[in-house]
Amino acid sequence: MTKLKFCGLKNLDDVAICNELKPDYVGFILAESKRRIDQDTAQELRQALDPDIPCVGVFVNEEPETIQAYVDAGIIQVVQLHGDEDRAYIDKLRQLCQAPIIKALAIKDKDSFQVDLPCDAYLYDAYNKHVRGGSGQAFNWDLISARPDKHRAKTFFLAGGLNASNLAEAIRTTQPEVVDISSGIEGADGHKDYDKAKAVCQIVRSIP
Numbered sequence: 624m625t626k627l628k629f630c631g632l633k634n635l636d637d638v639a640i641c642n643e644l645k646p647d648y649v650g651f652i653l654a655e656s657k658r659r660i661d662q663d664t665a666q667e668l669r670q671a672l673d674p675d676i677p678c679v680g681v682f683v684n685e686e687p688e689t690i691q692a693y694v695d696a697g698i699i700q701v702v703q704l705h706g707d708e709d710r711a712y713i714d715k716l717r718q719l720c721q722a723p724i725i726k727a728l729a730i731k732d733k734d735s736f737q738v739d740l741p742c743d744a745y746l747y748d749a750y751n752k753h754v755r756g757g758s759g760q761a762f763n764w765d766l767i768s769a770r771p772d773k774h775r776a777k778t779f780f781l782a783g784g785l786n787a788s789n790l791a792e793a794i795r796t797t798q799p800e801v802v803d804i805s806s807g808i809e810g811a812d813g814h815k816d817y818d819k820a821k822a823v824c825q826i827v828r829s830i831p
């Protein structure tokens with residue numbers, strides 16, 4: 624079954640939704656964004672969250688030592704790099720901490736997959752010239768079928784504009800190991816919406 628990541632938790636209400644619905648991962652935005660939370664808030668949310676749910680820290684071109692501090696403090700268990708991080712950056716980060724590393728790629732066209740990085744998983748998100756992620760925009764999923772073999776050997780997360788209305792098609796078309804959703808489970812107030820999150824869970828868990 625496809626795993627589920629709910630990203631962009633900002634407060635204890637968002638955590639309560641996750642503690643009930645139990646996604647496989649949750650994400651904290653620790654980079655420039657309307658969803659950014661500070662370290663104290665991230666610590667508070669981690670402590671309130673079901674200990675069995677790993678927290679993914681989302682960073683954009685952050686100092687590796689800062690990421691190491693989040694891992695060492697037990698605030699995050701997985702690192703998501705959503706900027707221009709290259710092989711040398713990832714090698715350095717690996718020397719500093721043991722957490723699995725997801726590298727996000729902004730997908731514009733078939734050339735967007737032409738990278739080979741020492742990450743544990745790739746995350747494919749829509750390219751947007753204004754924001755690094757969390758745009759609520761989908762990309763052309765047909766591009767994924769032509770990705771290089773080196774990408775196929777790794778786990779991949781599908782992200783970008785997923786919601787209850789397109790999720791089933793997205794999973795059937797691309798067969799990701801994990802689907803990652805932020806905007807698609809938010810209400811008009813920018814907070815996670817229980818009904819939207821529940822609908823997404825039901826869809827993901829109904830597809831074998």
Ligand SMILES: O=C(O)c1ccccc1N[C@@H]1O[C@H](COP(=O)(O)O)[C@@H](O)[C@H]1O
Binds near residue numbers: 658705758759785
């Ligand atoms: O969500 C953000 O604000 C964000 C900011 C900077 C980097 C990544 C961000 N979010 C990631 O974007 C994708 C898709 O989000 P959406 O479902 O389209 O809103 C997801 O991987 C988030 O982790």
